[in-house]
Amino acid sequence: MIADARPFGWTAIVRLGLVQASIGAMVMLATSLFNRVMVVEYGLVAALPAGLVAWHYAVQLTRPLWGHGSDRGRRRSPWIVGGVGVLALGVLMAVDALALIAGGSGWGYALAVLAFTLIGAGVGAGGTSLLALLAVRVVPERRAAAAAITWVMMIAGIVVTAGMVGALIEPYSIERLAIVSGAVALVAFLLTVAAVAGVEGRGGTIAGVGEARASERFGEAVRAMAGDRDAMRFTLFVFVSMLAYSMQDMILEPFAGLRFGYSPGASTSLSGVQHAGVLVGMVAVGLGAGAFGGRTAQGLRRWIVGGCLGSALALGGLAMASAAGPGWPLAANVALLGLANGVFAVAAIGSMMALAGAAGDGRAGVRMGVWGASQAVAFGLGGLIGAIGVDWGRWATGDDARAFATVFAIESGLFVAAAMLAIGATVARRESRTVLAGEAG
Structure with missing residues (x-):
């Protein structure tokens, strides 16, 4: 461990939050703006941008490799800067691909696939290394607040850039579009370089990485993690909870339009209510976790369980709203969903930091990579499953209300399952400590 590996103060945490904001800003261009341009301005089938976005999530299965690389390296900052640089290059290539597609060139499609490959790889390398750095350099009592700060800044980066x-x-x-996107990519990259400059301090190796770990192979690191029951249970929790979290992404606004008669503007405003609730939930965890038992992974799990059960309750409300139709307090229901989602998400990220860095074995990057890959796969599948589920339900039953209610009910059940996984992990750890104490006695 290096002598200069002091715990991060608030200034360092906010600086790394600027990196998260930069990543969020560029990902927004790729997954939202470019999506709209392809479908509306150029009349392409919606499956093309949807497939590219799904592909960028699939590429993030490489997150464990990037995390392992940063574990073995002498510093994590180069991995963060390199990842964000690759992401910026991917955004620029995606604009070039749009220009070729608009001009009728078939090469544009191949370039688009390459661009989104770079986008996925850049997010994986930069984001995983960033979280691993936070995991090993943020003290337990600040982890929930650090997670809240970085994620609120990411959302702020998305909102500001979109506007x-x-x-x-x-x-x-x-x-x-090329000029503006290029400017965003350049500013985001330069901001990242400035944010991480000197943040790790000076020294020989990153915190928690000895010479033995620096030479450890990827397969050995993954097998070691696979043997950690708590880590693997948490991996399953991440997948189930993020699957539930993302299933309503593609169907909430259509639901508001079909069942409640909302106009496009009104349904967009409803989505804004949800995101506002998410922000409030994130801030609540950041401010309240330290005061109400959120200083450890076990304490944060209480917030996770509360957020998951609150999300399940809100989704159960949406299932009933589907049957009730106009007259149901939809905005309040959606605000509750956003609030509970925000609580669960930040508490889960704080737990990731706690569990990744707690062992002190130099494998924080691998753990973050595995959990990030699980999250990416769940996000990619969640929106797709939700949309397909509603489409199939409407086709099979001819009843919009029943189709939406079924999907929302499934989501609710997944959140309950995620809460049970979190509770089970807590019980398992307590039992493990009891056994160890008995053996020591």
Whole structure:
């Protein structure tokens, strides 16, 4: 362990939050703006951008490799900067691909696949190394607040960038889109470089990594993690909870339109209510976890369980709203869903940091990588399963209410299952400590 590996103060945490904001801003361009441009401005089938977004999630299965690389390296900062640089390059290539597609060139599609490959790899390398750095350098009592700060800053980066880009690309042209996107990518990269400069301090190796770990092979690191029951149970929890979290992404606004008669503007505002609730939930955990038992992974799990059960309750409400139709307090229901989602998400990220760095065995990057890959797969599948589930339900029953209610009920059940997994992990750890204490006695 290096002599200069002091715990991060609030300034360092906020600086790394700027990196998260930069990543969020560029991902927003790739997964939201470019999606709309392909479908609306160029009349492409919606399956094309959806497939590219799914592919960028699939590429993030490489997260454990990037995490292992940063574990073996002497510093994590180069992995963060390199990852964000690759992400920026992918965004620029995606704009070039749009220009080729608009011009009728088939090469544009191949370039788009390559661009989204780089986007997925950049998010995986930069994001995993960033979380691993936070995991080993943030003291337990600050982990919940650090998770809240970095994720709120990421959302802020998305919101600010969306507003600015939306204004600057009017009237739309591919040239204007290229200039604005290039500026966003450049600013995000330079901000990342400035944010991580000197943040790790000076020294020989990163905290928790000795010479033996620096030479450990990837397969050995993964097998060691696979033998950790708590880590693997948490991996399953991440997958189930994030699957539930993302299933309503593609269907909430159509639900508001079909069952409640919301206009496009009104349904977009409803989505804004949900995101506002998420922010409030995140801030609540950041401020309240330290005061109400959130200083350890076990303490944070109480917040996780509460967030999961609150999400399950809100989704159960949406299932009933599907049958009730107009007259149901939909906005309040959606606000509750956002609040519970925000609580669960930040508490889960704080737990990731706690569990990744607690062992002190130099494998924080691998753990973060495995959990990040699990999250990416769940996000990619969740939206797809939710949308397909509603489509199939409407086709099979001819009843919109029943189709939406079924999917929301399944989501609710998944959140309950996630809560049970979190509770089970807590019980298992307590039993393990009891056995160890008995053996020591």
